[in-house]
Amino acid sequence: MSKKEYxxxxxxxxxxxxxxxxxxxxxxxxxxxxxxxxxxxxGCGKSTFLRTFNRMNDYIEGFRVEGEILLxxxxxxxxxxxxxxxxxxxxxxxxxxxxxxxxxxxxxxxxLKIQGIKKKSVxxxxxxxxxxxxxxxxxxxxxxxxxxxxxxxxxxxxxCIARALASQPSVLLMDEPASALDPISTAKVEELIYELKKExxxxxxxxxxxxxxxxxxxxxxxxxxxLVEYSKTKAxxxxxxxxxxxxxxxxxxx
Numbered sequence: 001m002s003k004k005e006y007x008x009x010x011x012x013x014x015x016x017x018x019x020x021x022x023x024x025x026x027x028x029x030x031x032x033x034x035x036x037x038x039x040x041x042x043g044c045g046k047s048t049f050l051r052t053f054n055r056m057n058d059y060i061e062g063f064r065v066e067g068e069i070l071l072x073x074x075x076x077x078x079x080x081x082x083x084x085x086x087x088x089x090x091x092x093x094x095x096x097x098x099x100x101x102x103x104x105x106x107x108x109x110x111x112l113k114i115q116g117i118k119k120k121s122v123x124x125x126x127x128x129x130x131x132x133x134x135x136x137x138x139x140x141x142x143x144x145x146x147x148x149x150x151x152x153x154x155x156x157x158x159x160c161i162a163r164a165l166a167s168q169p170s171v172l173l174m175d176e177p178a179s180a181l182d183p184i185s186t187a188k189v190e191e192l193i194y195e196l197k198k199e200x201x202x203x204x205x206x207x208x209x210x211x212x213x214x215x216x217x218x219x220x221x222x223x224x225x226x227l228v229e230y231s232k233t234k235a236x237x238x239x240x241x242x243x244x245x246x247x248x249x250x251x252x253x254x
Contacts, residue, residue: 006070007032007201008053008171013067015048017060022048024225026067030218032170035193035202037216037233039209041253044222046205050173053203054090055083071171088115091164095176097156099148099163104140107148107159111167126166134162135192154185161192165200172196174204178211190215209249213237221245 006029015023023045030036038046048057055076057063068075076086088111099107108130109123117123127144131137136158140151148159157177164172174193178186193202193215206212212219213233220230221244229236229245240246247253 005032006030007072008203009068009070009073010049010052011068011070013049013052013065013069015045015052015057015065016063018062022225023052023065026227028220028227028230030201030203032201033197033199034217035197035204035215036218036220037212038203038205038220038222039207039212040222040228040248042207045225046222047175049222050175050203050205053171053173054087054092056092058083088167089169090171090173091167091169092173093157093160093164093175093177096180097153097160099151099156099159101147101149103145104148104151104159105144108162108166110163115167127162130162130165131159133165133196134158135188135195136162152185154181154188157181157185157189158192161189161196165196169200171201171203174202176205176207179207186211209237221248223248 008030010026010028013023013026014021026049038050040046051057052065052069053071053076065077069077071089100110102110105127108127112123112126128137131140136155139155148156151159178189181189190211193204196202204215216233218230219233219236221228221236223244229240229242236245237249240249
């Protein structure tokens with residue numbers, strides 16, 4: 001596969017929090033419209049790595065990177081890159097649902113309004129489109145003006161997914177998007193990921209090995225800041241190449 005066909009790449013990526021070396025020489029390439037799961041024990045660098053793709057770590061004092069992160073072959077840490085534009089292209093969903101204390105409708109179109117889009121018909125079309133994509137439209141279409149905080153946890157998380165999709169990104173980052181949800185809501189989010197990969201490149205951090213097995217095409221196993229192994233999910237779960245991966249997958253540590 002030629003490098004131009006990769007959606008996301010990291011090349012010799014090192015990341016530091018002050019003097020702490022959090023990510024060590026990471027090399028990875030992800031194809032368009034696939035789901036890649038990052039697995040590994042707590043504190044191994046999964047979320048730090050995920051957040052390099054939309055530069056969320058820029059907010060942390062003392063954080064710096066060396067090496068390259070490429071989106072469509074462009075280095076996103078290049079000085080010419082506008083971070084606000086990057087975050088339109090790379091949406092993010094966090095571990096805990098974080099709707100704003102506004103109506104369901106205002107939550108979904110929040111990013112569009114910040115971009116200066118005010119036309120009511122455009123906002124309404126975007127709200128319906130993304131709520132349908134997030135499999136939430138039928139549940140909320142008659143209460144769009146009600147507070148988003150009145151929704152259940154699972155509905156709130158799907159609302160946050162809709163909000164992330166409203167600016168029409170091509171990549172969706174998900175940091176343990178179901179860890180705060182009940183099993184039924186988790187299943188809905190997993191079904192949603194499966195549907196969304198038809199249009200988006202998705203990267204998900206998960207502690208749940210079964211979830212990685214269910215939703216991802218590829219899995220990357222991190223351990224103490226290193227990318228130990230990266231392969232098709234089925235191959236990794238059936239015949240891991242590294243003993244550390246095998247020990248983690250079989251529950252010997254983690």
